[in-house]
Amino acid sequence: MSLWSVTFATLRKDIRLEWRSKDALNSMLFFSLLVVVIFVFSFDPLAEESRHIVGGLVWIGFLFASMMALNQTWARELRNQVLDAYRVSPAPANALFLAKALGNFIFVSVLEALMTPLFVIFYNLRVLGPAWQLIPVAVLGTWALVVNGTFFAAMSLRTRSREIMLPLLLFPISIPAVIAMVAATTAILTGEDSAHFYIVLLLTYDVVFTTACLALFETILHAE
Amino acid sequence: MKRLFPIFSVITAVLLAYALYQALVVAPTDALQGDVYRIIYYHVPSAWTAFLLFFINFIASIQYLASAKESTQKAAKWVVIVIGVVGVIACFLPQVQHLLPTGMRPSAVATTVLAIPAFYFFVGKFFPGQRLDVLAVTSAEVGVVFCTIVLVTGPIWARPVWGIWWAPGDIRLTSTLVLWLIYVSYLVLRRFSNSAQTQMLAAALAVFGALDVPLVYFSIWFFRTQHPQPVIGGGGSMDPRMLHVLVISWMAFLCFAFLVCWSRFRLELLHREVEEAHAMKSLVGAGAAAKASVPLNRRPQ
Structure with missing residues (x-):
């Protein structure tokens, strides 16, 4: 069994499960809708101000919402000892990790695609910088959240009260990625600075932590 | 031992008292800041000690992860040697030299780079097996305490000198804070995880944290160069008398940290022995536990 065939089989299974139940996606969507509404009530900014703060708000909303998908990632595999079956199977451990990370990436990307128009409507946004740069920022930023999130979700499986553990482990490590995402988004929205440095930083973050996750996941999965 | x-406790107490005397009485008053600057003799040594302890934690975690398999252990050893050799050679290449901040001598940087393999082999030699993990938890705990001292004394000094408690865009403040957050989450993980895999998970988290620190540094570095802040005078020179007191203070703090680590290390070893004895007792019953209680398990596992 090659790495990619196992990856795509697992990914297809996860997407099908999510398509039928829509548990993670629905709860994420409703949660981030609530975040948008609460932020609108609490800040009520002018269009000019909102350009400066909305980068932070968007990413905070997505960060919190993605916790729901990440927490569900492995919980599903604990039922009926699926994860133990994975451990004894000859399938490469990294295939499982990649499938889970790609699955989460797809779910969070769908969430972002659906929620971004709402942010635009509620905050009367108009991008002053090069808008196409938002796409690499979104892709790299989402992967930065999701790759470490999937890894730490696997880590927190072994702890008491694992749903609380995940953000406690993930947020400190994600700080540079969040700084880069927010700063890049603000730079593009206001058009005052160039976002290049932050895009490169996000890319570095992604490369470093994807490598680290792939190198250490087998140890985490088989840790006994 | x-x-x-x-004996060592007495030496440390004397050294700490001497350092306090030096800091409060002997050291000259700063021309601009007045007496408030004297907090530096607690702030800076704590910071250096905390960073040293976090570095030890990182090395111990790497060693622990590598020791899981024979092949990774061998690979890690070569990687560390290569890092040492390449790092030292690179410091003397002209292309790299002008990347170094002004005032930093390449030989000093090379010595620092050499400390990585030196520490790695030292830790691997004297802390075999399970003791690596005990060393990691000890250094993380004591490091967090010293880092807390840094984060508390910093704002106390900043308020009268800068006029603000905290400069959000400052590179050193923010990276120290993030470092503290990462290590607190490390300790939380150790507290919440009650399985046999805790050590492996914690070691992996420590490696992630160490990878994160340079990224934090760069993310704020750019931020700051865009928005300059009134911050610590970086390249400013120091009165040699002040530097002298600072080094004495650091020695005192290092001794103190070593003392605390030592007792914490022994405590953790005893704690694990007690746990093992309990596990043994419930496994084989009272009779077998009595037999196992004298030597216990001091061997590496």
Whole structure:
């Protein structure tokens, strides 16, 4: 069994499960809708101000919402000892990790695609910088959240009260990625600075932590 | 070894008292800041000690992860040697030299780089097996305490000198804070995880944290170069008398940290022995536990 065939089989299974139940996606969507509404009530900014703060708000909303998908990632595999079956199977451990990370990436990307128009409507946004740069920022930023999130979700499986553990482990490590995402988004929205440095930083973050996750996941999965 | 402990405690107490005397009485008053600057003799040594302890934690975690398999252990050893050799050679290449901040001598940087393999082999030699993990938890705990001292004394000094408690865009403040957050989450993980895999998970988290620190540094570095802040005078020179007191203070703090680590290390070893004895007792019943209680398990596993 090659790495990619196992990856795509697992990914297809996860997407099908999510398509039928829509548990993670629905709860994420409703949660981030609530975040948008609460932020609108609490800040009520002018269009000019909102350009400066909305980068932070968007990413905070997505960060919190993605916790729901990440927490569900492995919980599903604990039922009926699926994860133990994975451990004894000859399938490469990294295939499982990649499938889970790609699955989460797809779910969070769908969430972002659906929620971004709402942010635009509620905050009367108009991008002053090069808008196409938002796409690499979104892709790299989402992967930065999701790759470490999937890894730490696997880590927190072994702890008491694992749903609380995940953000406690993930947020400190994600700080540079969040700084880069927010700063890049603000730079593009206001058009005052160039976002290049932050895009490169996000890319570095992604490369470093994807490598680290792939190198250490087998140890985490088989840790006994 | 146990007899050395009280002797060393007395030496540390004397050294700390001497450093306090030097800091409050002997050191000259700063021309611009007045007496408030004297907090530097607690702030800076704590910071150096905390960073050293976090570095030890990182090395111990790497060693622990590598020791899981024979092949990774061998690979890690070569990687560390290569890092040492390449790092030292690179410091003397002209292309790299002008990347170094002004005032930093390449030989000093090379010595620092050499410390990585030196520490790695030292830690691997004297802390075999499970003791690596004990070393990691000890250094993380004591490091967090010293880092807390840094984060508390910093704002106390900043308020009268800068006029603000905290400069959000400052590179050193923010990276120290993030470092503290990462290590607190490390300790939380150790507290919440009650399985046999805790050590492996914690070691992996420590490696992630160490990878994160340079990224934090760069993310704020750019931020700051865009928005300059009134911050610590970086390349400013220091009165040699002040530097002298600072080094004495650091020695005192290092001794103190070593003392605390030592007792925490022994405590953790005893704690694990007790746990093992309990597990043994419930496994084989009272009779077998009595037999196992004298030597216990001091061997590496």
